[in-house]
Amino acid sequence: IQWKRVIDMNDRALRDTVIGLGGTKQGIPRQEGFDITAASEVMATLCMAENLKDLKERLGNIYIGETFDGKSIFARDLHAHGAMAALLKDAIKPNLVQTLEETPAIIHGGPFANIAQGTNTIIATKMGMSLSDYVVTEAGFASELGAEKFFDIKCQQGGLSPHAVVIVATIRALKYHGGAKLKELAAPDMKALQNGFDNLDKHIENMQLFGFNPVVAINKFVSDTSEEIDLIMSYCKGKGIRCAINDSWEKGGEGAVDLAELVVEASNSCPSCFTPLYKKEERYEEKIDKIAKQLYGAKNVEYSVKAKEQLDYFESMNLSNLAVCMAKTQKSLSDNPNLKNRPKDFTVKIREIELSAGAGFIVPIAGNIMRMPGLPSTPSAEAIDIDENGNISGLF
Incomplete structure (x- = not known):
C-alpha cells in the first residue's frame, strides 16, 4: 500500500x-x-x-x-x-474573496511547490481569465520549482499561454545567497548583495529558457537602504531587465503601480513567447535531465536502484507520458539546501520516484523532503493568550 x-x-x-x-x-x-x-x-x-x-x-x-x-x-x-x-463537489468551486483594498481575488488550491506543482487550480486561473483583462497568479518558491512546474505541468495540461513573468526578489535573500548570515540580513552589505546577483542571474536565465525576459520585482523591506536598492536597479538595467520596487506591503496597491505598469508593458510586448522546456512524449530520463541540467545547473543526474526500478514499473503500466514534478529543497538551486547562490558541478541524486497518476505526473525525489512539518522549538502558541473578558492576544 x-x-x-x-x-x-x-x-x-x-x-x-x-x-x-x-x-x-x-x-x-x-x-x-x-x-x-x-x-x-x-x-x-x-x-x-x-x-x-x-x-x-x-x-x-x-x-x-x-x-x-x-x-x-x-x-x-x-x-x-x-x-x-x-x-469535493463544493471544493472544486473557486473562492472569490475581497482584498483589503476591495479588489477581487480568487483563492483556490494550495499544493506545496517543493513536492507538488505549487500553483492554484486550472479552474481558478481560467475563471480569472474569463472575468478580467489581466490575471496575476503565483507559482510557489523560485524559478526552478514553482515556475517550471507552472509552465511544464499546469500550462501544458490547461492549454495556457502566459504573456509575462515576474521574478520576486528581495535584497535580504540576495545578501543571504551572497554570503551574509541570517541574523545580519538587516544590516547594509553591498558586497554580499553584489555576490548574490549570481543567484538572480540564474533565475533570469531560467525564465529566458521559457521564452520570457522577466520583470524583476524587488519586495521592499524597511531595512533596505537606498544604496542597496540603487545597486540592484542599476544591475538589472545593465542587463536589459525591467525592474521595479514593490512597496505594496506598506503602501498597498499604490506601492505597486510602477511594477504593474512594467508588467503590462512586458505582457503586451510578448503575446506568444511561451515555450515549454520539454514535451510530454519525451522519456522520463530526458525530462528530468533537462530540468536538472538546464534549470538547476547540475552537471549530472544519478538514480538509485530503487528509482530506476520505479521508472521501469511506471512504463510497464503504460504511464510513460506523464509530466515530471521534481521534489527537492526550496533553499537551493541544487538538491542540497547547504549550497547557496549559484552552485555548479553538482550531481542531482534521485533516491526514489512517486507516482501521482491522478494529478498527471511522477514525482522524482531528490534529497530529503519533509512531507509533514514540525512545530518550531518555540511555537506561536506560547504567545497566544485570552483575558477574563474574552479578548485574545498574540495572534498577530
Whole structure:
C-alpha cells in the first residue's frame, strides 16, 4: 500500500509510524506515515482538474498500491472515486474573496511547490481569465520549482499561454545567497548583495529558457537602504531587465503601480513567447535531465536502484507520458539546501520516484523532503493568550 494518511496539523511524530498493532482485528502491522493535508495527491489532483467530470476520473486514477501478484490497484478499483468526487463537489468551486483594498481575488488550491506543482487550480486561473483583462497568479518558491512546474505541468495540461513573468526578489535573500548570515540580513552589505546577483542571474536565465525576459520585482523591506536598492536597479538595467520596487506591503496597491505598469508593458510586448522546456512524449530520463541540467545547473543526474526500478514499473503500466514534478529543497538551486547562490558541478541524486497518476505526473525525489512539518522549538502558541473578558492576544 503506497497511499499515506493525511492530517491538517503539524506533528513530526507522525512522519513515520507503525500501525495495525493489537491483534488481527486491528489490521496488519506495517510501517506507515502521515503527510500534511496540503501534500496529499488529492490536493494536487484537484488543482489539475478542468471540471467535476475530469476530477472524478482523475481521482479514480490515483495509484493506491499493488496486490501480492503485482497487479496495480487504483482508487477506481476500490470504487472510491465517486464518493471522493462527491466530497469535493463544493471544493472544486473557486473562492472569490475581497482584498483589503476591495479588489477581487480568487483563492483556490494550495499544493506545496517543493513536492507538488505549487500553483492554484486550472479552474481558478481560467475563471480569472474569463472575468478580467489581466490575471496575476503565483507559482510557489523560485524559478526552478514553482515556475517550471507552472509552465511544464499546469500550462501544458490547461492549454495556457502566459504573456509575462515576474521574478520576486528581495535584497535580504540576495545578501543571504551572497554570503551574509541570517541574523545580519538587516544590516547594509553591498558586497554580499553584489555576490548574490549570481543567484538572480540564474533565475533570469531560467525564465529566458521559457521564452520570457522577466520583470524583476524587488519586495521592499524597511531595512533596505537606498544604496542597496540603487545597486540592484542599476544591475538589472545593465542587463536589459525591467525592474521595479514593490512597496505594496506598506503602501498597498499604490506601492505597486510602477511594477504593474512594467508588467503590462512586458505582457503586451510578448503575446506568444511561451515555450515549454520539454514535451510530454519525451522519456522520463530526458525530462528530468533537462530540468536538472538546464534549470538547476547540475552537471549530472544519478538514480538509485530503487528509482530506476520505479521508472521501469511506471512504463510497464503504460504511464510513460506523464509530466515530471521534481521534489527537492526550496533553499537551493541544487538538491542540497547547504549550497547557496549559484552552485555548479553538482550531481542531482534521485533516491526514489512517486507516482501521482491522478494529478498527471511522477514525482522524482531528490534529497530529503519533509512531507509533514514540525512545530518550531518555540511555537506561536506560547504567545497566544485570552483575558477574563474574552479578548485574545498574540495572534498577530
